Structures are given as C-alpha cells and as structure tokens.
Amino acid sequence: MLKMEDVARLANVSTATVSRVLSNNKNVSNKTRKKVLDIINQVEYKPNRLAANLRKNTSETVAVILPDIANPFFAEIVKGFRDEALKSGYYILLCDTGNNTRQEEEFVKLVKERLVDGIILATARMAKDEIYKLSQEIPVVLACEYIDDYEIPTVSIDNISAAREATEYLIEQGHTEIGLITGPLDVILSRDRVKGYRQALLLHDLPFRDFFIQEGDFSVKSGYEIMMKYLAHEHKPTAIFASSDEMAVGALKACKSKGLRIPDDICIIGFDDIPLCTLVEPELTTVAQPKYEIGSQAMKMLLNIIERKGLVQKQMVLPHQLMIRQTTR
Amino acid sequence: MLKMEDVARLANVSTATVSRVLSNNKNVSNKTRKKVLDIINQVEYKPNRLAANLRKNTSETVAVILPDIANPFFAEIVKGFRDEALKSGYYILLCDTGNNTRQEEEFVKLVKERLVDGIILATARMAKDEIYKLSQEIPVVLACEYIDDYEIPTVSIDNISAAREATEYLIEQGHTEIGLITGPLDVILSRDRVKGYRQALLLHDLPFRDFFIQEGDFSVKSGYEIMMKYLAHEHKPTAIFASSDEMAVGALKACKSKGLRIPDDICIIGFDDIPLCTLVEPELTTVAQPKYEIGSQAMKMLLNIIERKGLVQKQMVLPHQLMIRQTTR
DNA sequence: CTGAAAGCGCTTACAG
C-alpha cells in the first residue's frame, strides 16, 4: 500500500506539501496542487486515517450507544444519526447493548481508548450523575430523553407532556380506568411518561391505582403478557396506554385473543409511531415522535460540540403529535 | 490523559514492559506484572488504541455494509454480527447505504484508509466481479447471498431452493397462477429467488407469465402497489410469493382493502420470517432464514480470515424453513 | 509557497 512518502517522491515535493494538498490548505500554489493531485489520482493514493488521526488526536468517529438495533424505533433514529454524521465525514461505531446495562459501561471505554470523539446515548440506563460525569470528560449528547438536573446536552420530545396528553385524550373519551404499560423504569423517559400519566389523572380528579401501572420492557411479548394480567383482574382497565408501539401491539394481540373488540371493548394508545402501527388491525393510535429529526439533531449537536463550533443549544425539545387512528374512539 | 510513558515511569519500568503486560506477553515476571498492573488500575490507564493499531497495522474494527438498518431482517442479522465481533474484541462500523449503490462504493474506501480490517457485505448491489476484486484486496464475506462464479466467502441460505420449495408448496395447494413479487433485481438473492420460482413452474409444467413477475424494493409500499396492479389485471394470480415479509404484508393490505379474504380468495407467502409475520392478521406464511446464525457465522468467518486462522470454509449454506401459518392453505 | 524535522502513543525486533 502506497504511503504519503511515495506520493511526495513521485511528485517531487515534501510530504508536508502532500498533506497540505490533502487537507485543502490554501498555502499551496495551484501548480503544485495540480501536480500532487495528478499523482494521487494516478496511483489511487488514500491516506492512512489511523496515522492522521493519531497525529491530530481525533478519530472522526462517534459511538452511538443504543439498547437494541432491532427495535424499529431506534432504527429510524439511527438514520438521522447516519445522514448527519456522513455529512461531516464522521463514521458511526455501532454499540448495541442488547439491553444490557453492563455493556453500556463497557462501551464507554471506547472513549478512553481514543477510538471515538464523542458519544450519543440513545436512551440511557446509566444513572444521571454518571452520565453527567461522562459528559465532563467527553462530548456526550443524550437522545430521546430530557434531563433536567444537570446541563447535559439533550434532544428529545417532552415525554411528560406527551404522556399527559395521550392520557387526557383517553379521559376525554370517557375513560376513567386507564392501564399504563410502562417501559423499563431505569430508563428516564419511562419514568417521565409515568409522570405525565399521573398528571393527567390528577388534573381530572381521577383516582390513581397502583395495579394500573405495570412495567414492560418495550417488547411485544411484555405488552401481551401485561395485558393478559390486566384482563385476568376483576377490575379491568377500559383503556390502555403503552409506552411503546410494540407493547401496544402486544396488548392488542392479547385483547383479540380474548375475543375483545378494539376499540369497542377496550381502547389502546401506543408510543413512537413506528411503521408497524398501520400494519396491524385496527391501526394503532399512538404518540408520534420525530424520530429521524431527533437523530439528525442529536448528531448535529454532538458534532458541534466536538468541533467546538461556538455556542450550541444544550437542550432541544422537538414536537410530538398524537396520531389518532383506529384503536381509540 | 495518561500515556504509557507515564505508567512506565510510575512503575519504574520501560514502556516495553508495560506494553508486554498489557498484551499478556509471557516474558514478564510475576512481580513486575503485578507492579505494573497495580499502577494501571490505580491511575485508570487505558492505552490509546489508535496508536497501538497504527503500529500493529490493524484497526480491530470491521465494516458491515447493509442496505437499510431499519429493515427488521437486517436488524436481526446485525445482532449476530455484533455478538460474534464483541467476542473477539472487534468493533463494528455501521455502514447503512440507504439503498444507495454509490454509498456502497463509498464505504469501500474505509478499507483503503485502514479504518477497517475487513468487510461484511450483507447483500450487495455491486457487480460480482467488483466484489471479487475487493475480496482480493481485503477480507470480505458476503452474507445472505451465495455467489458461485467466484470463490468469495459466503454465508447464506440456498435462495434458489428456498424459493422453489415455497412456489411448489403453492402449486401443491392447487395454485397455477402464482404472482411473484421480487426484490430489486440488482441484488443477487432476488435473482436467485426468481430462478427458484421458475424452476418450480417448469417442474410442474406450468406456463410462465411475464406479467406475474413484478419487481419490488422489499418495502411494504412496493408490495402494496404491485398487488394493486395484479388485482387490476383481468388475469389475476390466485397466490402471491413475495421476496420479503414486508412486501407480503403490503400485498396482504392491498387484498384486504379490496375486500378479498386471505387465504380463501388469495394466498400469500413471504420471505425472511421477521417478527411482523405473527403480528398481522392472518399470520403470514413465510420462508424462515436463520438470521442471527447468518450474522454470527459470517462474522466468525470474516474474523478467521482476518486473523488467518488456517483454512476456513469458504461457502456456508444454512438451512431455511417454510413456516406455514395462516395466509396459505 | 515550501521543506526539514519533531512528534502523536504505541509495539517489537534486537541485544543483553
């Protein structure tokens, strides 16, 4: 494999000049630049990024840490990450934790090893203060969740308001017994959505029942199982608010398997608005998040921080939207 | 950030010794090793991988090039990649081409820049001989597709046989008018599945109709639109074989929108067996691929080639399975 | 506008 030295020799210049040409440094005469570029094209020279990065003390790579790449919600966000990273010539190191908290910490060492210039945490299991500590050492942006205690850069919707509105919508439709299927409660956004749900009940003077809050893990299966539990109870909810579309679909499946009609016998609202919503029957009412936008904005923010492009907005809240479809009425 | 030099000074040894301790080189006395490890733990030293890799001329990173991370089929395969890579301490650089052929070539330059030690192509749009050329320069494994002309390492199912069996199953159920919804025909596996379909018709002396082969792009939308076209035709198919589950679900949706009953009026078979299959109604009959296995085996093969662990099987064909559910009878 | 030279932080023959 050719190195810069070879190109320099062929072009009769120093490696410094070749390097300058490659980095579009203005301090090169047009004549020299052309000569060097010709050689580069001719021999198809590509600089060794490892060497360049070592010297520049960067990696031009960012880590995206997320729980599960097979989750369609994250898949869409990743597209936003990707497009924005590519625009700036950064690569993405995929860090799928498989919902394993230890893995999350494991990946953080990427940073110490200088393999990445920054990290996007698309949902975190780590404690808030750990995230904060991390963000003091290295550029970190948290996607999908809002953290208020610390000044950690964040791109997300307002999960509390979104959950409150969804719950209030059900209340307005006459429901008073609303079952909540939450995400894992070590995830901040899961807790925020519980808050929103509680706020809605309080605002409408509705009683709060412990049994009506059940913790799922975002999967179809957990939604199914929790719904079965609800249905086995003597005091059944008349509406379900699930913290992910997949759990909502699981709940839908459970209701159908028991011969219940949706939305006549029971109403269901999901969260995220993944493609699946319009593929099930009836089509799922849900809270839409601007997934792609969250991804691209989070990456943009991270790259701005990495490249210290002056002041960057630290907390960005994007709009959500209640998508009323066929599982509510 | 501390460097090896600092650790060496603190431990009163040379950097060579620190390096040996870090790489588990046996040529270090237990006493020295302990002394060095104590310092390393104490100051939380992490070696700069960039520097180590430059020196060793590796990157301990592999590129996974795939069309669309949001495709649930690939998402599951990626899990196989991930687990196997992690086992060997390799990282994965995510290269989602967004179904853009130019992007595919773009990513190949990662190799020239020494940013990755090898490449997995999870489905390729590149011409066979280009893939071959690439595989001569750098370790390459092709996942999901089988290439026979060249000796390119490959992990896949037998797409031809799988498609033939699925088509024959429909024929055995009495269908003679079978519409095929293919994937993009620049993808090898799409063409292989067309081959299998043709073989089945030939084997059963059934006529081959050009109109019954329609090219989709693996998306729900394309399946929907193609099905609508079939249904608008005076000579309608009585069964559909789609080259992806998402297209099959699109076809299903189209049939339902026209008031057709599945499987009574029309039968549908998909391909891949993604989770969606059991979430739609009726549940989708499909050809299951061992997705996770394809991923882990492909990564294992790639890492073996990279680390030159002797002879590696060059072509691995994994079993597929027809999953008969509710959209056929 | 250009080049000589130092240095990024490691690893690895080589010598002892």
Added chain:
DNA sequence: CTGAAAGCGCTTACAG
C-alpha cells in the same frame, strides 16, 4: 526477563 531504540504514516509549528 528487561530496556533502548526504531518506526507505524501521518500533521504541523517553525524557518526560510
């Protein structure tokens, strides 16, 4: 078992 020293392939002050 250990260390001195060269070198991986770039970039970047510095000097001219």
